Amino acid sequence: MQKKAVILLLTCVLSFLALPSFAISSQDVQIAKGDVTLNGVAVDNQLMPYPLVIYKDITYLPMTWDFSRLLGLTLDFSPDDGLRINPSPASNRQKLTTVDTPETDFNVSLVSYPLIVNGVPIDNTVSTYPLLNINGITYFPLTWAYAVDLFGWHYHYSEASGLQIDPKSDPDDALDYIPIETTFDTIQNIYPLLKVGQLPSRYRTFDSNETLKKYFLRNQGTVNTCWAFAANSLFELAVYKSTGEVVDFSEDHLIHHAPIPVTYDSGGYFKIAAAYYSNGTGPVREADDPYSDDRTNDAAAPQYLLTGYAEIVNDLDETKSAIYNFGGAVASISLNETGLTYFNNANSSYYNNDPESFATHELVLIGWDDNFAPYHFDQKPSSPGAFIAMNSWGDDWGDDGLFYISYEDVNVLKDVYAITDFSAADETTTLYNYNPTGITRYEGYVDYNYATGMNAFTAQDDERLTAVSFYIPEHDTQYTVKLDLVDDGEIDLIDAVSGFIGTKGYYTVHLPKPLLLRSGQTFYVAITLASDYSDFLLPIEGPYPGIDFELTGHPSESFITLDPDRFDFKDLSELYENANVGIRAFTKPVSN
Template sequence: MKKILSILLILIVVFAIIIYMPRKEESEITPGAESEAALDDIIQKKLAQIEEDGLDVRIAGKSLGSFGYNIRLDEKAEILAPEDFLEDIMCCSVNVYSDGRVELDRSETELKFAAKDVQNIEEVLYIPISAYLSQLGYEVKYNLVTGMVDFTNTDGGDYLPKAYDMREHDRVTPVRNQGTYGTCWAFASLGALESISLPKEEKIYSVDHMSMNNGFSLDLSEGGEHTMSLAYLASWEGPVLESDDEYGDGETNTELTAVKHLKEAIIIDDRDEEKIKSAIYKYGGVETSIYMEMSYGDFISEYYNSDTSCYYYNGTEKPNHDLVVVGWDDDYPKENFTPEPSRNGAYICKNSWGEEFGDKGYFYVSYDDVNICGKSIVYTKLAEPDNYDNIYQSDLLGWVGQMGFDKEEAYFANVYTAENDEILKAVSFYATGPNTKFSVYVVTNYEDMSSLNGGRQQIGKGETRYAGYYTVDLKRDIELKKGQKYAIIVSVNTPGSERPIAIECDGGERTANLDLTDGEGYVSLYGEVWYSAEESDTNVCLKAFTDNQ
């Protein structure tokens, strides 16, 4: 790569010399300090331009522009890759430790970086990878003149080990005990959430707070599901620390504020084993559900082998228990299960029944279990609580239902009023299916519904690989004055969907606290004719985030 870069730079210099230097006899042109200085000057100017404009990042010639990966070049034109690119694209497991050192794993390759060798730029971790690309199964070509960098996989994409256990990499928090309450869903959600910050930071989050401050009208005995957890986290209700709101006393502190802010979560709903393993390897624990034919304190079932801590259910019952998948073993013997599945292989799962259950709280669930990973959620991006100053929202219950126009595409909008002089920094919404393409617009001087058709500015676009919850940081600041009404508009195209808009709506008893008076939302097929969401008894799931001026 250095050789290619050197040739490119030499060509730039030669071209510059030919054009700009006075004509001399060929014998008089000799390299010296001036030409070296000119070379360095051209390099630095080009790097500065790339820093401002960004690189055109490609994989095997295909642009990744819609995914927003911000590859950088340092002052020596060496590649600095952000953590999300290493995880999402290069399929690495990135483990950051409290002392700043980083361990980068891919298949059998393990790379270690001291804290001084990595960079944190605008709260994003960057790792220098130019010297290690071949070890990571990639080669790269790039053109400094055009600002294009093209990565090509060289190992066939085979990066997952046959077995992986997050416990061996300090990526799990202690096993906890739900007791007789129906709070497995909250333990699973928070166990998965806690894992994405490890091994760098261990925090134990409050299950009581999530269970009792989520906007839904359910008590501790009634159970829940991942959509409730996601709504609680996305709305900045939590998480809060367990030490500030301890479990099991039936009380909670409603004055506590979130100690982290969720920015992204992905949903996998097709039982794809490679996707599940990849998510564990790259991000952390996977929250999912099974049918558990036993209950807390009664660990006896025809589907559970207590001698080997193995579970395999092959009946017709629907899921009734949430847990966290923290690893896998492709060669785990099928003979360890009762009854015996058709093949070897199992997920390693963290339960919430205390260390008395299974192998100190963990157990194996066969790949053939009829429910395991039928629908899974992975929390992928978590930020500090000061990432934005303010949140504007009208969907505290989150993604309860969907609406649309029997088409893959749709527009949806929310109108808000700035409470102070602020700067619009980001928006968030739910992608209701994989491979959703989206564009984000703003109307800065909203007057009425007709404003949605005129004067809207595009301020972002992209594409998601999975269904889930996504925050889109805007490329430029939008200034808002106190009292100014503004509208956020998102257009989506979700392949195979007829109702691609996530909405808050009546979902039965659990949504008894639904409030339709707190929003002003609109939906449209092509962004021309708009309909009030509230007149359809719904709120649009679309949030805005601002900083104070």
């Protein structure tokens, strides 16, 4: 594509001024007017908490989580290392957060902290259009150098349609297959819980109890299905937060089709639902398989595919970020007949300070209040603050089905989950995997903080390999996706995508471009993981104490090694019967 001698302007004026040595006045910055469309999503710029602005006649874009997700970027900021920005898959399903009273008083300064884009350090002292820090957020000028050369965006401006930015490549480019001998040089860092500026002291996914009661509040009845209701509600909130669509998923179908056998009375936990969502079985709509009607619909069609979840352990700020970014977070407390002794009916509040108690009930956190006072609880925590939780006991319990859980509750922060990514169900996508039940453990090599696992798959048709998913055992884990698509009886892996993942969980990494597979060929997908925090890194579905369900692994499917450049792979079935590595591959037909 030929470059055009143009920069992105809302008012078409060019100036080549030196970087000013004096402080920038807030009067030098104005909110951009006119229509704005990012990746097909209309932006009401007048109601953005961090709007696009005009400075020196140039449009400046804020690097918030919402906008970066729309435009295919990942952000990583620390006070010591500054801001790092790298490419990632763009999402046009992102629902933008708006405010009733937008900020009009701008605190503006030049960016002085380190900033690296696609591995390239940015020298902000020599820019004609410098990077700005406005109210604590980094703002980029929409010049060709940034928008096209560094970020790879397509853009268009006209008085009729306003400013339009599209992060996607040309359609023709997307069909170009990369030769298998080519080594990618692509970094995709994933920080799913990145905060959007300063989180407020009080927040709820919905301001109105009526909205919750009408669309999202459920009643499990007298059976042990809290886990299914919590998981489905979490997915429903994630869909609403991302797309604005209201959905109602079937708990009956989840219970009857879970890959780990459960019943209405057995109980369960979030990862059972996560396996069901990510292996292509569900979720299905409630109308297609109603709850507690003594039958199930085997033919009900899944509506979405789970492609990412974060697992948070004892981290208040990350839990808040999960609620803010994804609509909610699943947590567990001790709320059985004994646990109800910790419930204050008058204030719909709950605080359990017994370290010997264990979690018995899953629910969804949908907000928080840092100022919720200790005197609201029967047992007084040492500090104020409580989560706002949505239960599955109907709207005649608690505060219209909601209640407050102290931050200091002994169980609430132990195991928290957020659905971070999903896609609409697509019959043309083929999912290759050997671990329908998820994973049961992490394997590794003692005294080594890195290892490689690999799966061998056989292409069902002429296809394009588009993405790879896997599980991460620790925060700040380094990964490298490696591929061998030459079916010659030898294993010769090439690096495809690498990066860091900030939070433990399950993630899908998209390849920079699709790779051609021929029907019947064997292809190898490997993942190398490294972490300073654990030797046990490779996700395994395999025998483990307490596992009472069937595993279906076979020889010649999964392999592990300490280092594929120095050691041969070992067939995992020789170490653990019926075990597999938790690596999955996604393909599309060549015709798509």
